[in-house]
Amino acid sequence: MYSDFADFIRENQAELLEAWVREMKKQEDPKIASVATDEMYEETTREFIDLLVSKLDGTENQAEFHGKLKDFAEKIVLLGWPIHFITASIHNFALLTYKGMRGKELFFKREDNPEDDAYYRFEKWLASIYNKIVTAYAETWEKTVSQQRQALQELSAPLLPIFDNISVMPLVGTIDTDRARQIMESLLVGVVKHRSEVVLIDITGVPIVDTMVAHHIIQAAEAVRLVGSKPMLVGIRPEIAQTIVNLGINLEQLITTNTLQKGMERALALTNREIAQKEG
Missing domain, CATH: 1.10.490.10 (Globins)
Structure with a gap:
């Protein structure tokens, strides 16, 4: 034709x-x-x-x-x-x-x-x-x-074992419902796999924390607590802290720090360890 x-x-x-x-x-x-x-x-x-x-x-x-x-x-x-x-x-x-x-x-x-x-x-x-x-x-x-x-x-929510019984989950980018589910699954599987006593949830790379994001983070932290580990929220920048206060979000059940370094120091203290400088 x-x-x-x-x-x-x-x-x-x-x-x-x-x-x-x-x-x-x-x-x-x-x-x-x-x-x-x-x-x-x-x-x-x-x-x-x-x-x-x-x-x-x-x-x-x-x-x-x-x-x-x-x-x-x-x-x-x-x-x-x-x-x-x-x-x-x-x-x-x-x-x-x-x-x-x-x-x-x-x-x-x-x-x-x-x-x-x-x-x-x-x-x-x-x-x-x-x-x-x-x-x-x-x-x-x-x-x-x-x-x-x-x-x-699959790559955006890894749970990384840093020290014995201490793990970190660095979060980067926007957190929606689908990704929150992935974070929850990775957390629960990783805590059991690595026998983590303390888990640091690092939100340094999360650009916006609104009510929905905070709700997802609190749910993830509560799930970590239920499987016998201590959750910590680290990387809280001043603007995010102000947003959390303005939204009236209650984080009293969470240990919080403004940097990953401070969070690691707290995690070591919770597991009866500390980093000491070697002399000589």
């Missing part, structure tokens, strides 16, 4: 490629320009053209085409090309193809039957390709974000 489009694209690939890269570079994001070389543009656009041609002339079945389309979508997601840049690129390529075919009189007068009309077929082809690529891009993006979120959660 679209073999004439495929033939035109294949026969004029070099010309279309050059014009398309030129148009893409006019609309590119500065972030893309900083990492995308001319070779990368050419390779990616050539791959896209080959993908279109294989779809248009029917040389591949649907499963093969869908597989290649997913691979292509994953590639452009990993390259960091935003969706608005992709959609603009598809539109530019379609416009270049349309102008080229009209210039070579490959578009004829309108037919009585809409399905035979070149304009109708062109719009139908463009809509089909556009929808498939945007859908594949969205699916790949969601999958990538989900994998990154999972990896971040």
Whole structure:
């Protein structure tokens, strides 16, 4: 049905490629320009053209085409090309193809039957390709974000044994409900695994402590207490202390310090130890 489009694209690939890269570079994001070389543009656009041609002339079945389309979508997601840049690129390529075919009189007068009309077929082809690529891009993006979120959660709440029976959990970044659950699980598993008598929850790297965050931290500390360990909250900066007071959050059941160093000194004292300077 679209073999004439495929033939035109294949026969004029070099010309279309050059014009398309030129148009893409006019609309590119500065972030893309900083990492995308001319070779990368050419390779990616050539791959896209080959993908279109294989779809248009029917040389591949649907499963093969869908597989290649997913691979292509994953590639452009990993390259960091935003969706608005992709959609603009598809539109530019379609416009270049349309102008080229009209210039070579490959578009004829309108037919009585809409399905035979070149304009109708062109719009139908463009809509089909556009929808498939945007859908594949969205699916790949969601999958990538989900994998990154999972990896971040796995790495963002480690319980680190520092001394015998003393462990530290450094928290960095925003704490939401999902991450709070991960923190709780890591704490409970780690306390038992490392036989921690004292656990220091370090919030130095947490930018905002509001009612919800404080609630999650108190819950985590209470869970640590229930499994027989002493929780400590360290890294309380002046602005966070003021926020906690203004919110009326009760931390009386928690040992608190403003630095990890002071917290470690308290933890050693609680386990009947201290750091002494070696003489000589």
